[in-house]
Amino acid sequence: MVKVETENIAGIPVRVEYKAVKHLHLSVHPPLGDVRAVVPTATKPEKVRLFVVSRLAWVRRKQREMAQQPRRSPRQYTDGESVFLWGKQYRIRLANSTSSHTVNLVGDWLELSVKAGTDRAGRQRTLRRFYREELEKEIPKAAKKWEKKTGLMANEYRIKLMYTKWGSCNAEAKRVWLNLELAKHPKSCLSYLLLHELLHFQERGHATVFQALLTKFLPGWRQARDELNNGFPGLPALETD
Numbered sequence: 001m002v003k004v005e006t007e008n009i010a011g012i013p014v015r016v017e018y019k020a021v022k023h024l025h026l027s028v029h030p031p032l033g034d035v036r037a038v039v040p041t042a043t044k045p046e047k048v049r050l051f052v053v054s055r056l057a058w059v060r061r062k063q064r065e066m067a068q069q070p071r072r073s074p075r076q077y078t079d080g081e082s083v084f085l086w087g088k089q090y091r092i093r094l095a096n097s098t099s100s101h102t103v104n105l106v107g108d109w110l111e112l113s114v115k116a117g118t119d120r121a122g123r124q125r126t127l128r129r130f131y132r133e134e135l136e137k138e139i140p141k142a143a144k145k146w147e148k149k150t151g152l153m154a155n156e157y158r159i160k161l162m163y164t165k166w167g168s169c170n171a172e173a174k175r176v177w178l179n180l181e182l183a184k185h186p187k188s189c190l191s192y193l194l195l196h197e198l199l200h201f202q203e204r205g206h207a208t209v210f211q212a213l214l215t216k217f218l219p220g221w222r223q224a225r226d227e228l229n230n231g232f233p234g235l236p237a238l239e240t241d
Helices: 045-056 056-068 120-149 180-183 187-199 208-217 221-230
Strands: 003-009 012-019 023-027 036-040 082-085 088-096 102-106 109-114 156-160 167-170 174-180
Touching: 012 045, 012 180, 023 056, 023 167, 036 045, 036 056, 036 082, 045 056, 056 109, 082 120, 102 120, 109 120, 109 167, 120 156, 120 174, 174 180, 187 208, 187 221, 208 221
Parallel strands: 012 036, 088 109, 156 174
Antiparallel strands: 003 012, 023 036, 082 088, 102 109, 167 174
């Protein structure tokens, strides 16, 4: 059972979740900059407080960035709206379907075929299913490449929609999670993320040793990282785990 408490630390409300994890993790969530700390179950409150205080500058910077971002109206997934696939921008063209919902690329258009009367949520689910299918086709190719080069093997690759990370891994179970939103970015970003998570099987942190491993296998990794963390028009900017 997850224990949840709300602490006021240096004037910032922090949702503290005590879970069966090994490391403390701090995240700032859009759109309002809500702060969440996920910590090992037996962590003492004072250690949580010191951990958050040590990262206050980062938290406040993230909150300022979120406050300055223009508020976009929710996408309606309808005619003429822009969407991205593998770094390329497409325009949605709605079409009627009498059977299953499908997505097809036609030139610079992404044709979204749905039954008459399908609402926004239904159109969104159809597009997300399409992104999942695209990732399921590309992940094995990139995974095979990096597993061969690094000698590090994953037992399983999974996809889910994440709001604060591009990827994560469980080194003990040899499981890698990848963000569904990666399908919007160039395939080079997916390749970098796969390498990033596989290397965590060998090196847990992000310090000098980990960065040296990244450079060894992918000298231009910082470009892919920056593209993910800075985003570009229409795409989210999250953190790499």
